[in-house]
Amino acid sequence: MINRLVSRIRETGAPIVVGLDPMLSYIPEQILEKAFSECGETLEGAAQAIWEFNREIIDNTCDLIPAVKPQIAMYEQFGLEGLKAFEKTVKYCKEKGLVVIGDVKRGDIGSTSAAYATAHLGKVTVGTKRIAAFDEDFATVNPYLGSDGVKPFVKVCREEKKGIFVLVKTSNPSSGEFQDRLIDGRPLYEHVGEKVAEWGEECMGDSYSYVGAVVGATYPEMGKILRKIMPKAYILVPGYGAQGGKGADLVHFFNADGLGAIVNSSRGIIAAWQQEEYGKYGAEHFGEASRAAVLDMREDIAQALEKR
Amino acid sequence: MINRLVSRIRETGAPIVVGLDPMLSYIPEQILEKAFSECGETLEGAAQAIWEFNREIIDNTCDLIPAVKPQIAMYEQFGLEGLKAFEKTVKYCKEKGLVVIGDVKRGDIGSTSAAYATAHLGKVTVGTKRIAAFDEDFATVNPYLGSDGVKPFVKVCREEKKGIFVLVKTSNPSSGEFQDRLIDGRPLYEHVGEKVAEWGEECMGDSYSYVGAVVGATYPEMGKILRKIMPKAYILVPGYGAQGGKGADLVHFFNADGLGAIVNSSRGIIAAWQQEEYGKYGAEHFGEASRAAVLDMREDIAQALEKR
Numbered sequence: 001m002i003n004r005l006v007s008r009i010r011e012t013g014a015p016i017v018v019g020l021d022p023m024l025s026y027i028p029e030q031i032l033e034k035a036f037s038e039c040g041e042t043l044e045g046a047a048q049a050i051w052e053f054n055r056e057i058i059d060n061t062c063d064l065i066p067a068v069k070p071q072i073a074m075y076e077q078f079g080l081e082g083l084k085a086f087e088k089t090v091k092y093c094k095e096k097g098l099v100v101i102g103d104v105k106r107g108d109i110g111s112t113s114a115a116y117a118t119a120h121l122g123k124v125t126v127g128t129k130r131i132a133a134f135d136e137d138f139a140t141v142n143p144y145l146g147s148d149g150v151k152p153f154v155k156v157c158r159e160e161k162k163g164i165f166v167l168v169k170t171s172n173p174s175s176g177e178f179q180d181r182l183i184d185g186r187p188l189y190e191h192v193g194e195k196v197a198e199w200g201e202e203c204m205g206d207s208y209s210y211v212g213a214v215v216g217a218t219y220p221e222m223g224k225i226l227r228k229i230m231p232k233a234y235i236l237v238p239g240y241g242a243q244g245g246k247g248a249d250l251v252h253f254f255n256a257d258g259l260g261a262i263v264n265s266s267r268g269i270i271a272a273w274q275q276e277e278y279g280k281y282g283a284e285h286f287g288e289a290s291r292a293a294v295l296d297m298r299e300d301i302a303q304a305l306e307k308r
Numbered sequence: 309m310i311n312r313l314v315s316r317i318r319e320t321g322a323p324i325v326v327g328l329d330p331m332l333s334y335i336p337e338q339i340l341e342k343a344f345s346e347c348g349e350t351l352e353g354a355a356q357a358i359w360e361f362n363r364e365i366i367d368n369t370c371d372l373i374p375a376v377k378p379q380i381a382m383y384e385q386f387g388l389e390g391l392k393a394f395e396k397t398v399k400y401c402k403e404k405g406l407v408v409i410g411d412v413k414r415g416d417i418g419s420t421s422a423a424y425a426t427a428h429l430g431k432v433t434v435g436t437k438r439i440a441a442f443d444e445d446f447a448t449v450n451p452y453l454g455s456d457g458v459k460p461f462v463k464v465c466r467e468e469k470k471g472i473f474v475l476v477k478t479s480n481p482s483s484g485e486f487q488d489r490l491i492d493g494r495p496l497y498e499h500v501g502e503k504v505a506e507w508g509e510e511c512m513g514d515s516y517s518y519v520g521a522v523v524g525a526t527y528p529e530m531g532k533i534l535r536k537i538m539p540k541a542y543i544l545v546p547g548y549g550a551q552g553g554k555g556a557d558l559v560h561f562f563n564a565d566g567l568g569a570i571v572n573s574s575r576g577i578i579a580a581w582q583q584e585e586y587g588k589y590g591a592e593h594f595g596e597a598s599r600a601a602v603l604d605m606r607e608d609i610a611q612a613l614e615k616r
Contacts, residue, residue: 021420023419024433024434032435036434036435041434041435041436041437042434042437042439043432043434043439043441045434045435046432046434071416071420071423073414073416073420073421073423073424073427074420074423076423076424076427076428076441076442077423077424077426077427077432077441078427078432078434078441079395079427079441079442080388080391080392080395080441082427082441083388083391084388087387087388105414105415105416105450106381106413107413107450108379108381108413109478109479109480109483110480111331112329112379112381112382113381115379115381115382115384115385116381116384116385118385119381119384119385119386119387119390120384124351124354124385124386125332126332126344126349126350126351126353126354126386127340127344127349127353128349129349129350131350131351133351133384133385133386133387133388133390134384134387142413142415142450142452143452143486144450144451144452144475144478144486144487145475145478145480145482145483146480146482146483146484146485146486146487147482147485148480148481148482148483149480149482167452167453170417170452170453171417172417172418172453172454172456172457173456174453174454174455174456174457175417175453175454175456176454177454177455177503178451178452178454178496178499178500179452179454181491181492181496181499182491182492183489183490183491183496184489184490188486188489188491188496191486191489192486195485
């Protein structure tokens, strides 16, 4: 799957992942009204609105981008109905040829981590059958529990040719509370980065590993160091756009080959229609606003990479 | 909810939580056969078997214990059908008067953590309505992302009078890889423990905080130190039984008042019928085997606390 992700990035010239993290407040009134009039103000109604919203954005951007990253929390809050919309979104994106990164940030130990890996990347055994559940292509994983928590994912990645992105340095302001603390003179995130490189060796694609890392765009200097510590890890970079990261901040996350990083934008793309810059599209044409935002983001990153 | 948990522990005299972490391999043949004959070897069939299995164990133990802890990964691997069984289990346990700790180990940042908190402990806004999704009483939370990840949970806890247990020192062998590393001369888990105490101050019940901690039974010496660092945090202690923790290891997790800790056992209780000790009950009476295992665990802990 990492090979597929790399080749899709080459094809599109866009190291971009669109974060499908729908909040009801991002969804235009006409979609909400239709869903609520059909299903009432229920979890089902919310889930239908989310699905209609996602589909329009996917249809308007899928030829431009290699991958999407649905954030499962935004679906999980609507319970089973929300998770149905998540499942439907994953399936639809795969039909459209997109690589799907399930932003699930799961992590537990032993058989429990194995169950999460199965849920999102693998197949579960039921009697004589092997059945896939959510079936994303990649999942994000939390490293706090150490190798016991991550290795069950690596095992499933090897079996299914899928991938993970391990949280190394997250984009949020308080990420430093624990991640930046010095251990033997170096911050915790560097130690985690070293483990990512180690886990990744067991599971290599052609030029990059099936085990990638999450490093926030908001910390470019740290990205520079982590790029060196994990040369074979693809870096998933959140924090571009709404969280404050700019194209110029991103160059350090890429290798000299122009590969090695994929940058996420969520609100900046899916709620583009609400921003002044794309206001001309209006609520009616929110999908086209998203498309325009993707094109601008691609340009911003390409220019930054050219200038370096 | 922490007050309710404390009073249920007093009533039952059992600081015990039963981990409802069903693997299909724990489920007696007669239940699997019935479910597969009705639904086929499908995700639905697996989910039905899990639900029948859980119900029997709940019915046989609910008068003895204050709380259960369903591990959502074990349901999530069966997709939406599995999560339906999770939802049904949570609801049934609450009807039986049990406190439900959703072992979900979620954790993200800002609005995403808020969405997880809403999914598991809160109510989501849909139009003019406020609707609860999974609606557990407590959830477990991963601290790697720092305060940004935990505070949205604390906010929902305050609003809904619910609680969380933050992972501090987990029970698995590799938990030390990051958690034990020294920062300013003290291990990371102590720093996390200090934050737990700080977060907990914002959210106090009568004698304990709504913000508790997870500390593995397999590390009793660390439990002793963490007990002092977080005097008002209830400690959820996994790792008893199958993972190697014994009654005598547990005494340091409790305060002098005999409260402050609740010990989890999963396989040791729910798969008791497969153990030599409880073999006499047979597959037919697996619920009674679980009941016997709860009684033995209660006795083991009570004796250990008496002897200290």
